[in-house]
Each structure stands twice: as structure tokens, then as C-alpha cells.
Amino acid sequence: MSEEYYRELEKKYVYGTWRYENTWNPVVVDRADGCHFTSLSGKRYLDLSSQLMCSNIGHRSxxxxxxxxxxxxxxxxxxxxxxxxxxxxxxxxxxxxxxxxxxxxxxxxxxxxxxxxxxxxxxxxxxxxxxxxxxxxxxxxxxxxxxxxxxxxxxxxxxxxxxxxxxxxxxxxxxxxxxxxxxxxxxxxxxxxxxxxxxxxxxxxxxxxxxxxxxxxxxxxxxxxxxxxxxxxxxxxxxxxxxxxxxxxxxxxxxxxxxxxxxxxxxxxxxxxxxxxxxxxxxxxxxxxxxxxxxxxxxxxxxxxxxxxxxxxxxxxxxxxxxxxxGLVENAARMGKVLEKRLRGLAESHKSVGDVRGKGLFWGIELVRDRETKEPFVTRKQKFEPNTLKRVSAAAMEMGVYVVNIINTLIVAPPLIATEKEIDEGIEVLDKALEVSDKEAG
Ligand SMILES: Cc1ncc(COP(=O)(O)O)c(C=O)c1O
Missing domain, CATH: 3.40.640.10 (Type I PLP-dependent aspartate aminotransferase-like (Major domain))
Known part of the structure; x- marks a missing residue:
């Protein structure tokens, strides 16, 4: 049976969470290992958010x-x-x-x-x-x-x-x-x-x-x-x-x-x-x-x-x-320094990045229409509506990188086993995905 078949089956019989059910169009995840997961139709994704900031030790142990x-x-x-x-x-x-x-x-x-x-x-x-x-x-x-x-x-x-x-x-x-x-x-x-x-x-x-x-x-x-x-x-x-x-x-x-x-x-x-x-x-x-x-x-x-x-x-x-x-806690501290540097680099090259903040492997990229006024793309009221941050995440997903967006912030929090190479791969895709918000910025 195809990925499409199970997607429709789940949508029919299982509630999604915190969403308008008729807008839910999930990838069907079939297997996962390390910092990656794979869909039922075989597409591999780098997980830059540890699912819901929880898959700390990698997807398989x-x-x-x-x-x-x-x-x-x-x-x-x-x-x-x-x-x-x-x-x-x-x-x-x-x-x-x-x-x-x-x-x-x-x-x-x-x-x-x-x-x-x-x-x-x-x-x-x-x-x-x-x-x-x-x-x-x-x-x-x-x-x-x-x-x-x-x-x-x-x-x-x-x-x-x-x-x-x-x-x-x-x-x-x-x-x-x-x-x-x-x-x-x-x-x-x-x-x-x-x-x-x-x-x-x-x-x-x-x-x-x-x-x-x-x-x-x-x-x-x-x-x-x-x-x-x-x-x-x-x-x-x-x-x-x-x-x-x-x-x-x-x-x-x-x-x-x-x-x-x-x-x-x-x-x-x-x-x-x-x-x-x-x-x-x-x-x-x-x-x-x-x-x-x-x-x-x-x-x-x-x-x-x-x-x-x-x-x-x-x-x-x-x-x-x-x-x-x-030594995963130590790795998070060490890789956190690498991630911080890369994220600050993104902030320099993308006008829609308003603020970058975090510690260890727990980072947020807040996006703005205008750096001077700090006008957000997404207000609290618009959290559940289609919005710019969702479009940035969707663009990253299309390119094989999963990154959570919540209200006006992208959450970059890979598993604590992440290597420098994996972080670089993720940043490369984020760099391209942020073009979506740059275009929508003032
Ligand atoms: C800080 C914090 N507390 C509590 C919860 C609730 O945890 P759960 O979804 O396992 O019930 C979450 C979930 O994201 C959380 O981030």
C-alpha cells in the first residue's frame, strides 16, 4: 500500500493535534535512525528539531x-x-x-x-x-x-x-x-x-x-x-x-x-x-x-x-x-557552539532574521518583516493559520530537512548526537528556505 493510502487512512480515523483537521497532510514516517527519518515512500529527512524537541539520543538506540x-x-x-x-x-x-x-x-x-x-x-x-x-x-x-x-x-x-x-x-x-x-x-x-x-x-x-x-x-x-x-x-x-x-x-x-x-x-x-x-x-x-x-x-x-x-x-x-x-550532554555543548556560529551567519545574510537565541542544541530563529520595527510575520492569533513560517518549514521539508515552526520562531534543536557535518547540511537547507521569508519581508 502507498504512502498516500496510509495518510488518508490516518486522516480519516485518527485526530491530528492542534490543527484544523482538514488542513492536515502529514508525511507518513516509516523508519528512523540517528538524526534522520524516512517516509513510507522512501524520502529521507534530516531532523533539525528532534521531532518535538524530544528525540535527544537519536532516533534509534x-x-x-x-x-x-x-x-x-x-x-x-x-x-x-x-x-x-x-x-x-x-x-x-x-x-x-x-x-x-x-x-x-x-x-x-x-x-x-x-x-x-x-x-x-x-x-x-x-x-x-x-x-x-x-x-x-x-x-x-x-x-x-x-x-x-x-x-x-x-x-x-x-x-x-x-x-x-x-x-x-x-x-x-x-x-x-x-x-x-x-x-x-x-x-x-x-x-x-x-x-x-x-x-x-x-x-x-x-x-x-x-x-x-x-x-x-x-x-x-x-x-x-x-x-x-x-x-x-x-x-x-x-x-x-x-x-x-x-x-x-x-x-x-x-x-x-x-x-x-x-x-x-x-x-x-x-x-x-x-x-x-x-x-x-x-x-x-x-x-x-x-x-x-x-x-x-x-x-x-x-x-x-x-x-x-x-x-x-x-x-x-x-x-x-x-x-x-x-557524552551527549558534552556533545550538545560543543556542537551548540558550531550551531550558534552558523545561525549567526544566517542572520547576517537574511534580512528576515530578527533574532537568534539559544544555548546548547536549543535555538530559535525569530523572523520579522522589518528588522527596525521588529514586525513579526506571525502573531499569536495567527498561530493556527497558514503563514510565512509554515511556508519556510514547508520549503525546508521539500529539500529534505524538518524544522519546527511555532508562532514566529523556527526551532533548531537537532538530536544531541548531531555531527558538524549534519549541522552544516541542515544550515545549507535553512539558508535556501529563508529565501521564502526574505521575499515576504518588507
Ligand atoms: C515545557 C513543556 N512542558 C510540558 C509539555 C507537555 O509534555 P507532553 O506533551 O509530553 O504532555 C511540553 C510539551 O511540549 C513542554 O514543552
């Missing part, structure tokens, strides 16, 4: 495949009331690789569930309900996580009460019209104001992606995250670090928040935990929080059928071993 198979032979599933060897070992491993102070995990099947657990734990532990998140954020599609989310995907959510939105840390388009360092990091200081106004006795936590991912790869200036930590400490509010996209080596450190030496109270993770080779997420908490739930009468009132799934835990353990054995 024999070690992970073997670990899943071995575990499946022994034990596919146990109800979460039982302990299993892979869950015990994964909990221990996460305590070892996450920042100091984080010790005990709840194990889920993805990022949204990890954030649901973070919300529940923060509320149970503090006895407070409000959570502060930002407009340019994505925390997942489930009820609580989408309520935390501030991007256009939250628009049809029947929200969870208690979310208060803080201004973004977005230097290219500062919401306060200021410039770093003269700004005094007003966006962090304003979180202090929000907590004072809401009442510190009502705010459970501040939830941030330390580098914002799908809302444009927004890298904060160095004082931002440490200042948030201080503000949270001053008010007895938890700092909740969403590392679902930026974690697991993506930014050149195992976890993004390590760039600033900050220890959060709760950290959520998913995607890279298995390099997307199996659906797993985790929510790790500080020992103080763990101690709270060890007290008689403090119910850990959360759970799900597939919590601590043995196959997922085995996959995660093997994937983490891959990061260590292959």
Missing part, C-alpha cells in the same frame, strides 16, 4: 530497545501498589542526576502528567492554591497543565482556577519596553509584586521553563532565574522548574536550570528522559516535600494506572546510560 525487550520478557506491568526493580533504580538515578536537594520522584507517562503531579504536590504540600506562570509558556494539554499554559493553546481550555499570569522574560520584545541590564530585570521583580498583591499566603508556586521552549526559545539574562529563587524563598513560595523540553542535555547541561546554579523545589521532566523512545515523565521533589508526605496523616493524594510503568522505567534507565556513555 539498540541499548534502549534491548532494555525494553528484556524488561518485557520479565515483567511488562505491575500495578503501582507494587514496587519493581526498574522503578526503584530510576528513582535513585533521577535523584543522582538532578540538582542537589531533589530526591524523590513521581513517575508518569509524559510531560503534562508530570506537571499535573507538580501542581497537585505543590498544593498539597503548601496548603495554598494559586500558581504563577507566564504568558509565553506551554506546560501540557491536560486540564491543569493547559491552565498553567499561557500560549494560544490555552484558549479553549476550561481552566483550572488559581492561575495568575506573570509577564514574560523576553528581551527581544520586552513587555516593559526596557533593555537588559538597565532594566534591572523588571520581569523578575514584577513576580515579587504579583506575590505581594495576591498574598504570599495564597501562592503555592511559581512555574517556569528556565529557557522557554515552544514559545520561542526565550533565554533569560543570567540574574533572572536566581532572582526568582530569592523571591520565592522570601515569600515561602515553591519554585517549580518545567524541564520537559529543556532538560536532558538539550541546552548543554543535564538540566537547564544548572546554567544558573539554582535548585528548584520541584522539577518536571519527560521527552529526553527516554529520548522519546518510550512515553515517560517524572516529577522530582525536594527532600522537605518528601518528608512532608512521610508524616502520618499527610496523604499523597495522586496516582495513575501506568505510574512507574516497568517498561518505561527500563527505557529511561537505558536512555540515561546512553547520555552518560556517549
Amino acid at each position: 539498540q541499548a534502549v530497545i534491548d532494555a525494553i525487550a528484556e524488561q518485557a520478557e520479565k515483567l511488562c506491568y505491575a500495578a503501582p501498589g507494587f514496587a519493581t526493580v526498574p522503578a526503584a533504580l530510576l528513582g535513585q538515578k533521577l535523584a543522582e542526576i538532578t540538582p542537589e536537594g531533589l530526591t524523590k520522584s513521581f513517575l508518569t507517562n509524559g510531560g503534562a502528567e508530570a506537571n499535573e503531579a507538580a501542581i497537585k504536590i505543590a498544593r498539597l504540600y503548601t496548603g495554598k492554591t494559586k500558581l504563577i506562570s507566564r504568558y509565553r509558556s506551554y506546560h501540557g494539554a491536560s486540564s491543569g497543565a493547559i491552565a498553567l499554559t499561557g500560549d494560544p493553546r490555552t484558549q479553549h481550555a476550561i481552566g483550572m482556577p488559581g492561575v495568575v499570569r506573570a509577564p514574560d522574560c523576553y528581551c527581544y520584545r520586552c513587555p516593559f519596553g526596557k533593555e537588559y541590564p538597565g532594566c534591572g530585570v523588571t520581569c523578575a521583580e514584577y513576580v515579587d509584586e504579583i506575590i505581594r498583591m495576591e498574598g504570599p499566603g495564597t501562592v503555592a508556586g511559581v512555574v517556569v521553563e528556565p529557557i522557554v521552549g515552544s514559545n520561542g526559545i526565550l533565554v533569560p539574562p543570567d540574574p533572572y532565574v536566581p532572582r526568582l529563587r530569592e523571591i520565592c524563598d522570601d515569600h515561602g513560595v515553591l519554585l517549580i522548574d518545567d524541564e520537559v523540553m529543556a532538560g536532558f542535555g538539550r541546552t548543554g547541561r543535564m538540566f537547564c536550570i544548572e546554567h544558573w546554579g539554582v535548585e528548584p523545589d520541584i522539577m518536571s521532566m519527560a521527552k529526553g528522559i527516554t529520548g522519546a523512545l518510550f512515553p515517560v515523565g517524572a516529577t522530582i521533589t525536594s527532600q522537605e516535600i518528601a518528608d512532608h508526605f512521610d508524616q502520618p496523616g499527610n496523604l499523597f493524594s495522586h496516582g495513575q494506572t501506568y505510574a512507574m510503568h516497568p517498561l518505561g522505567c527500563a527505557a529511561a534507565l537505558a536512555a540515561i546510560q546512553e547520555y552518560e556513555d556517549k
